[in-house]
Amino acid sequence: MRFAAVAVDGFPALHQGDHVEFEWHLLDQPKLGYAYECTRAWPAGQHPVARGGRPFRSGLWRMRADGTAEKVTIESSEQALPTPKSDGQTTGTVRMWNDEEGWGVIDSPQTPGGCWAHFSHIVAEGFRTLEVGATVSLDWQQVTNQDGYRYCATRVEQR
Known part of the structure; x- marks a missing residue:
């Protein structure tokens, strides 16, 4: 199920073990071994929240250790947000690396939230990989969305 398919008010999340009601459809081609896809899900006994014609809304949420979430509101819309650089050079630390996917x-x-990198x-010569925790030099550019990241090496x- 996709994150955007959670039809609840507030932060779109369901909890493990909760009973849910859902809508689904048969896929033309199985995806990742599944023949069906959940298009909307919500807690059992409640009504699904309509998204007003928009499939997804975003917001800023603070996640607590107990799994609950609190919506964060900005006090003043007059605060100027810093203008991000569109590209640059920096030194960074490898957070994660998947050799199988490269x-x-x-x-x-300089790349808050992480910078996506491809092998x-x-x-380097030969098989190109990175070790988690290694320090690297990187050139980067700001992108709209690369697998959920705003920066790409x-x-x-x-x-």
């Missing part, structure tokens, strides 16, 4: 995430202060951008070199 990509991972690098953290740096093809690693400067264009060149990565191990230090």
Whole structure:
């Protein structure tokens, strides 16, 4: 089930063990071994929340250790947000790397939330991979969405 299919008011989340009601459809082609896809789900006994014609709304939420969430509101709309750079160079630390898929995430202060990196951008001979925790130099660019990340590496070199 997709995150956007959760039809509840507030933060779109369901909890393990909860009983739910849902809508589904048969896929033309099985996806990841599944023949059906959940299109909307909500807690049993409640009514699904309509999204007003928009399939997804976003917001800022604070997650607590107990799994509950609280919506965060901005006090003043007059505060100017910093203008992000559209590209740059920095030093970062490898947060995660998947050799089978050939990509991972690098953290740096210039790329908040992480910078997506592909093996093809690693400067190295032979099999190109990164070790989790390694320090790397990277060139990056700001993107709209690369697998959920706002930054994408264009060149990565191990230090």
